Amino acid sequence: MYDLLSGLTVVEVSSFVASPTIGLYLAQMGAEVIKVDQIGGGQDFRRWPVTEDNHSLAWENLNRAKKSVALDLSSKAGRAVLVDLIRKVGVLVTNLPAGGFLSHETLAADCPGLITVRVMGWPDGSIALDYTANAAVGYPSLTGPLEDERPVNHVLPAWDLLTGAYGAFALLAALRRRDATGQGGEVRLPLTDIAMGSAANLGRIAEVLHTGQDRVRLGNGVFGTIGRDFVTRDGQRTMIVAINERQWQGLVRALDITEGLASIERERGVSFAGDDGVRFSNRDAIYALIEAAFAARDHADLAAAFDANGVVHSGYQTMVEAVADPRLVTENPLFAMSTDNPSGFAYPAAGALATLAGEARLAPAPAPQIGADSEAVLGEVLGYSASEIARLVDTGLVATTNEA
Incomplete structure (x- = not known):
């Protein structure tokens, strides 16, 4: 107060x-x-x-x-x-x-x-x-x-x-x-x-009038950018989002997927650098790379790599787990x-x-x-x-x- x-x-x-x-x-x-x-x-x-x-x-x-x-x-x-x-x-x-x-x-x-x-x-x-x-x-x-x-x-x-x-x-x-x-x-x-x-403030009215249709359902995916949930080798489901170029490059480094992305670019004749829309349009291939990288590593290892590279991420928690989280509640001056x-x-x-x-x-x-x-x-x-x-x-x- x-x-x-x-x-x-x-x-x-x-x-x-x-x-x-x-x-x-x-x-x-x-x-x-x-x-x-x-x-x-x-x-x-x-x-x-x-x-x-x-x-x-x-x-x-x-x-x-x-x-x-x-x-x-x-x-x-x-x-x-x-x-x-x-x-x-x-x-x-x-x-x-x-x-x-x-x-x-x-x-x-x-x-x-x-x-x-x-x-x-x-x-x-x-x-x-x-x-x-x-x-x-x-x-x-x-x-x-x-x-x-x-x-x-x-x-x-x-x-x-x-x-x-x-x-x-x-x-x-x-x-x-x-x-x-x-x-x-x-x-x-x-x-x-x-x-x-x-x-309307988020562009939804303009979007449907411009395209003449609604968006496709994306599950836990983020519209227009690379963002979705993936599962680590030790079974931790984790949400990642790369909403700008810095975050995207950090994600690429943390997951070590540079070569895989280059192969997709050559195959599809596109460039992912600096273009969030191109990345989103090719998310099927990109997500396959990310899924494989997640499946090969444990959550603690990936979390450390994400933090070191400025990647926005969070493991999924229940509310019981969130209440016990020091950053969210137990050591948060809000409470x-x-x-x-x-x-x-x-x-x-x-x-x-x-x-x-x-x-x-x-x-x-x-x-x-x-x-x-x-x-x-x-x-x-x-x-x-x-x-x-x-x-x-x-x-x-x-x-x-x-x-x-």
Whole structure:
């Protein structure tokens, strides 16, 4: 965590991945993020993975460093408290429907400077999730084994995470405009727009219109360059990528395949030097050379040769192995041991994903217990009296930690 956004307060009313990620990234940079949930937890409060006591490890990591207010959002009075809080703070992050009780137009009627960042499915308000957005934009048709034409979905919610990152950026851009002009407004982030726009930024729309067809499926191969997985003599599957000339030449030296490549060049009348496209077009012959070179050497030997020659490579690891990897987790300053999690389970937690030179990196803060900050937020932010807060608690409209 860093203390760069102190003074910024945001109300978050959201669930699942994309919208909570916006609040998480802001909180990790020092913003005060007040997450408002239904009493007892929202629809993602028990989302898997969970502990034996049914505490969601996903929820407690997506909601680190936030404050929690628990309200009865099924009641008109509970929603009125939330609306008061949003208008007081002036910044809202949500994935609730655009036409619901948290519509920007309704909220901004008495708060013209309000900034709302809203995660959506489709631009017209239709529902979409990361996995359906991914299916719609065509990437599963490119994923999976070469011999199988069935689409293969990814397991990483990539569009959710991109939407969260873009949402944090867009919110700060909207705040900058408000600081300059006083103008609020709503930022809408449809998952399908993030997905299709990202594909367009990578040239995918232009590509299919130019060629009139989709790419061929490449399995674990990298499109347009030499990159694929190979198996060493001792059975270690390893991914290599040579995305520029320096890396390509390093790969050739490390594998000692100069003579074999020269033979292919003579046979096919091509030159591989300085032309990634020619190498990719002739990947069948090049990969055969690389496969033979891998099969003749053990992983440790090859890894040392790759490192000495600037080759980008990595053996495949399970997540269990990755968690024990010193470079990734155990000796990575991104992580610090978190012992006061709502689940009661202690483990390394991630802080802000960026490293800011010269700035002190604060330890990752835990997620709150649901309702832990209800009384403090209603008193300090909204100015409710102790007796009014007690009345709201007694009538079941507000819950504290012990009651949520």
